[in-house]
Amino acid sequence: MTAPDRLTALSARVSALTGQQLRPDQLDTVVARAFQHGIDLQDDGQLRALVGGLAAGFTAPVSTPPLHQAPTPQPHYPYYPPAGHPQPTQGWPAPATPTRRPAGFMAAGILIVLGAMVGAAGGVLIHLRGIALPSASSLALAAAFLLIALSATSGATKAIAAVAAVSAGAGLAVAIAAQPLYHMLPFPRLLFALPGIALAVAVLVLGITGRSHFGTFGMVAGIGYAVVDAVGSVLNLIGMSYSAWIIPSLIALLFLVLFGIAVLLGRVPAEEPA
Numbered sequence: 001m002t003a004p005d006r007l008t009a010l011s012a013r014v015s016a017l018t019g020q021q022l023r024p025d026q027l028d029t030v031v032a033r034a035f036q037h038g039i040d041l042q043d044d045g046q047l048r049a050l051v052g053g054l055a056a057g058f059t060a061p062v063s064t065p066p067l068h069q070a071p072t073p074q075p076h077y078p079y080y081p082p083a084g085h086p087q088p089t090q091g092w093p094a095p096a097t098p099t100r101r102p103a104g105f106m107a108a109g110i111l112i113v114l115g116a117m118v119g120a121a122g123g124v125l126i127h128l129r130g131i132a133l134p135s136a137s138s139l140a141l142a143a144a145f146l147l148i149a150l151s152a153t154s155g156a157t158k159a160i161a162a163v164a165a166v167s168a169g170a171g172l173a174v175a176i177a178a179q180p181l182y183h184m185l186p187f188p189r190l191l192f193a194l195p196g197i198a199l200a201v202a203v204l205v206l207g208i209t210g211r212s213h214f215g216t217f218g219m220v221a222g223i224g225y226a227v228v229d230a231v232g233s234v235l236n237l238i239g240m241s242y243s244a245w246i247i248p249s250l251i252a253l254l255f256l257v258l259f260g261i262a263v264l265l266g267r268v269p270a271e272e273p274a
Helices: 003-018 024-037 044-057 103-128 134-151 155-177 179-184 188-209 211-237 242-264
Strands: none
Touching (some): 003 024, 003 044, 024 044, 103 134, 155 188, 188 242, 211 242
């Protein structure tokens, strides 16, 4: 008996025993499973049990779309979270706040640079020729810090700039009033150094609090001026020679020039008054 004849006979027996009509591929599954498990297909009981056990797997084939047929795209709708829930945020940076360069900062920066240069020249001339120029330097610095106090938008910057202006003004007053009495005063070096120390501390704090106006460059220049000027002031107070304290003093004035440049380039928010 050929293979098709055997399958036909097996199909007839399955139909007679179970009432099911199996397709050829299902009959092949029955034969393969019988061979796998050593089931005698001639035994009606074993054949009925085998077909019954496999009946659950004999389901209709599932139709699938051809591979060349693309799936139907599904529409995408925007998601709006309900009220009271956090809203989704975009990963874009916030727009920069518009700024402007106030005229007060530009004028103050020029005055600080000029005051530092006059102070450096005065420190040399007073030693070489006895010509004193500290009053002109202090006047320029006092006017510069007053302009900063008027032009800044930060309250802390305004306050510290005002303190710096007062310190420079005190240096001017001491230079004018106490210069003739220098050798008659009990502590002349300390008297002349105190306004400068107060000014250095004020510039230090101004560089830190005014970072939003003058940037990191201004902060570093202000700190450098304060630190180096403090070294020169201490050397002068303890009676060191001119050559010992003039070098840190000149370096401090160089930092003050850099701070003046930072002030010259300083900015304030455009929407706020200068």
